[in-house]
Amino acid sequence: MTTDSLTFIIFGVILAQILIASALVFYRHKRKYREFDAQETVHTRVSKLLPQVSKPKEEMFVQESFWEGFKEFSVQRRELEDNNHSICSFYLIPLDGKPLPVFKPGQFLTFKLLIEDLVTHESKNVVRCYSLSDAPHPDYYRISIKQVPAPINKLDVPPGLSSSFFHDQVQKGSKVLVKAPSGHFHLMENKHLPIVLIGGGIGITPMLSILNTVLEQEANIDVWLYYGIRNGDEHIMKAHLQALAREHDNFHLHVCYSAPNESDVDGIDYQHNARVGIPLLRATLKLMRYQFYICGPKPMMESLVPKLEDWGVKRDDIYYESFGPATLNKHKKTAQVMSSGHLINITFSKIGKSIQWDPAADSLLEFAEANNIVVESGCRAGSCGSCQTALKDGEVDYNQEPDADVSPGHCLLCISKPNSNLILEL
Ligand SMILES: Cc1cc2nc3c(=O)[nH]c(=O)nc-3n(C[C@H](O)[C@H](O)[C@H](O)COP(=O)(O)OP(=O)(O)OC[C@H]3O[C@@H](n4cnc5c(N)ncnc54)[C@H](O)[C@@H]3O)c2cc1C
Ligand code: FES
Numbered sequence: 001m002t003t004d005s006l007t008f009i010i011f012g013v014i015l016a017q018i019l020i021a022s023a024l025v026f027y028r029h030k031r032k033y034r035e036f037d038a039q040e041t042v043h044t045r046v047s048k049l050l051p052q053v054s055k056p057k058e059e060m061f062v063q064e065s066f067w068e069g070f071k072e073f074s075v076q077r078r079e080l081e082d083n084n085h086s087i088c089s090f091y092l093i094p095l096d097g098k099p100l101p102v103f104k105p106g107q108f109l110t111f112k113l114l115i116e117d118l119v120t121h122e123s124k125n126v127v128r129c130y131s132l133s134d135a136p137h138p139d140y141y142r143i144s145i146k147q148v149p150a151p152i153n154k155l156d157v158p159p160g161l162s163s164s165f166f167h168d169q170v171q172k173g174s175k176v177l178v179k180a181p182s183g184h185f186h187l188m189e190n191k192h193l194p195i196v197l198i199g200g201g202i203g204i205t206p207m208l209s210i211l212n213t214v215l216e217q218e219a220n221i222d223v224w225l226y227y228g229i230r231n232g233d234e235h236i237m238k239a240h241l242q243a244l245a246r247e248h249d250n251f252h253l254h255v256c257y258s259a260p261n262e263s264d265v266d267g268i269d270y271q272h273n274a275r276v277g278i279p280l281l282r283a284t285l286k287l288m289r290y291q292f293y294i295c296g297p298k299p300m301m302e303s304l305v306p307k308l309e310d311w312g313v314k315r316d317d318i319y320y321e322s323f324g325p326a327t328l329n330k331h332k333k334t335a336q337v338m339s340s341g342h343l344i345n346i347t348f349s350k351i352g353k354s355i356q357w358d359p360a361a362d363s364l365l366e367f368a369e370a371n372n373i374v375v376e377s378g379c380r381a382g383s384c385g386s387c388q389t390a391l392k393d394g395e396v397d398y399n400q401e402p403d404a405d406v407s408p409g410h411c412l413l414c415i416s417k418p419n420s421n422l423i424l425e426l
Contacts, residue, residue: 064101066180070112071096075174076140081236087202088167089133089144092178099138105213106186106206106293106321107132109143110179110384115165118158127378127386128162131295131321132181133205135212141181144236146202183383183403185295185321187213193291193317194222198276198304200296201229206321208237210293215248224252224285228276228296231257232264254284276300278307294320321403324381344418348373348426349392357418363399364424365413373426375413382415389413394422 073092081087092109094100108131116123130143147167148160158164170176187195187210195214199207204227214223229235235255245253257270264270274280276296292313294304305320344357346364351373361367365387368375378386385404389411396416406412413424 064099066101068180070177070179073141073176073178075170075172075176077172078170081144083233083235086234087144087146087236089142090166090170092141092143092176093139095175100136100141101180102136103132103141103181104183104186104189105132105135105209106319107181107183107209108206108383109141109181110378111162112177112179113162113165115161126162126165127376127384129183129379129381129383131183131205131209133208135209135216141178144202144205144208179384182405183321184401185293185319185403186210187293188291188319191291192221193289194224196224196226196281196285196290196292198226198292198294198296199228200276200300201234203295203297203300203321203323204236206295207293211244211251215244215251220250222250222252224254224290226254226256226276226280228256228258228300230259231261232269233261235269238269252284254280256280277304278311281308282311289314290317292318294318295323298322298324322381322400342421345421346418347421347423349423350426361417363414364396364411364416364418364422368413368426375426377414380414382412385412387413390425392423392425395419396422 072095074095076091076093078091079089081089108129110127110129113126113128114123115126130145132141133144134142145163145166148163150157150159185206195210197207197210199205207225207227211223211225214221225241227235227241232238241253241255244251254272254276255270256272256274256276257264258273258275260266260270260273266273272280290313292308294301296304301320301322305318308318309315345354346357346367347354348368353371353373355367355371358367358370361370365375365377365380375389376386378384380387381403382398382400383403385406388404388406390409391411395418396411397419398412399415399417402412402415404412
């Protein structure tokens with residue numbers, strides 16, 4: 001046998017061994033993934049059949065039911081959370097002193113605030129939603145609010161109304177009107193899959209609520225948190241998150257700074273000098289099935305959610321929330337004409353006006369406002385229910401799933417467009 005053929009045989013044997021080892025690793029991962037899939041299906045089937053017998057956290061609470069309308073709360077304390085002093089937490093206690101009902105981690109509170117307009121000096125009601133940022137506790141609710149400045153190129157417009165009001169005027173002892181927790185974005189109690197939480201900027205708030213709940217309940221489930229911010233100046237709850245990571249083996253913390261400061265220490269203050277994206281998730285997550293919860297700025301959501309699906313994550317395993325009007329489902333163009341060829345007309349029955357629909361409008365709310373028709377609104381994201389309007393005739397398409405519960409025969413103007421001629425009770 002020549003040296004060449006011996007080298008060739010040795011090389012072939014090594015290559016075959018590498019291939020067999022890779023196939024074995026891949027097969028084991030795949031089997032683990034399938035086992036999760038099967039466990040999940042069985043859990044889901046069983047939990048649909050059986051009453052929920054063990055909810056340890058909720059048993060600590062008196063099972064109060066949610067209140068109707070707005071209820072008065074007092075601010076027990078406030079705490080600045082970041083070096084920039086742009087995020088502040090508010091601890092709220094009910095004035096009636098009753099124990100607070102349990103919410104689902106990830107849900108939000110809706111506030112009605114009486115705020116003086118800095119230009120006209122007239123007071124007006126402003127409705128806004130803020131996610132609960134801690135696990136449910138019977139004695140307080142916590143929210144964490146980022147003060148929204150005026151856009152960089154529009155310094156002549158006022159800064160965010162509600163967030164500035166909270167930061168500048170809501171102090172210890174201030175009273176606020178609060179609607180009961182609501183929202184369809186929350187931890188899925190019956191889903192027994194490892195959890196991946198992704199929070200960008202202030203989108204960390206619902207993730208904190210989910211994380212704190214899961215770890216407080218000592219549920220034997222692995223949780224990954226990917227927290228994307230620019231640098232240490234924006235980092236909130238740093239000591240709390242680091243303590244949780246030290247104390248819980250099942251919690252895996254990944255803080256990502258996209259533009260660290262010189263004083264930020266890699267490996268201590270943050271784990272990755274990167275944005276949260278698929279390459280990072282691929283590099284740090286094992287190949288198995290997870291449930292993903294995502295909340296962050298529009299560009300992050302618009303890129304991450306479709307890419308997760310491209311990566312192979314099932315649509316049913318991705319839950320996301322946007323703090324403003326989401327554009328993720330806005331692929332559908334609205335028609336200017338109906339299938340009959342007629343132009344679409346919107347009739348406002350109370351004021352007796354009929355106006356031709358403008359397909360450039362993002363929503364019926366925007367269209368109404370552009371035509372000087374006053375509509376009550378708050379979140380402009382389908383969450384608070386303020387813009388709910390009776391639909392006397394016609395059909396609408398939603399840009400995204402409504403988060404607020406919509407009464408039969410009504411629609412949310414802020415996230416809908418007409419699908420036919422409409423008669424709105426306005
Ligand atoms: C379900 C949900 C949960 C949320 N959770 C949180 C949370 O946990 N924490 C949090 O901080 N936020 C959260 N938000 C966002 C929050 O509800 C508010 O949208 C946010 O605080 C901004 O409201 P604002 O009243 O301060 O700003 P707005 O008054 O609504 O102003 C928004 C922006 O528009 C600019 N603006 C004002 N007037 C004009 C004009 N004429 N022309 C151009 N621009 C103008 C302002 O300067 C500002 O930049 C959540 C939203 C939703 C829907
Ligand atoms: S404005 Fe909040 S649901 Fe439309």
